[in-house]
Amino acid sequence: MAPKFERFVSPGKGNGLRATARIRRGELVASAEPLACCVSNKVSRDVCHHCFARRETLLRCSQCKLARYCNVTCQKLAWSGHRRECKCLRSLLPRIPTDSVRLTARLIFALLSPSKGSGDELYSLEEHESHLSSMSEQKKQGLSQLASMLELYLQQEAPNLAQEMTSALPPSCREALSLIAK
DSSP states (O other), X not given: OOOSEEEEEETTTEEEEEESSOOXXXXXXXXXXXXOOOXXXXXXXXXXXXXXXXXXXXXXXXTTSOOEESSXXXXXXXXXXXXXXXXXHHHHTTOOOOHHHHHXXXXXXXXXXXXXXXXXXXXXXXXXXXXXXXXXXXXHHHHHHHHHXXXXXXXXXXXXXXXXXXXXXXXXXXXXXXXXXX
């Protein structure tokens, strides 16, 4: 079945999607798994870090003490995505990085994972705009601080991460600041 939408570029506004056929109310137009996601620090004690279900009691990762899971099944299913993050979190204990830093790190880990490069996404990360050049100096300074925190966070997990990123990531995503700005 042909897609009912198309990609387009609106000068000055960025990328977009528009309908190419009639879409009925409630009709599923597109569905995709996220490239990366994380539970916000605000609710991390109450939400499973795999299935995002809210529970009164959750199992806690014995290593990083941050990630929590409904049960052993959720914990095992999450391990492939949590393994590298867990090492980073342990290196900073008792400090916990911001949601933005954790999400960006998960994004990097996903991009470096060969299984995530499906190519089915509507827009690749390379196609997203950073708008860094049009940001105020104050906003750039805030993002620079996040980028520095990201580099510190990733330091323990992968001393060779800079090399890995250079060979595996698109050119516009190789620097921490550029990636956070996207």
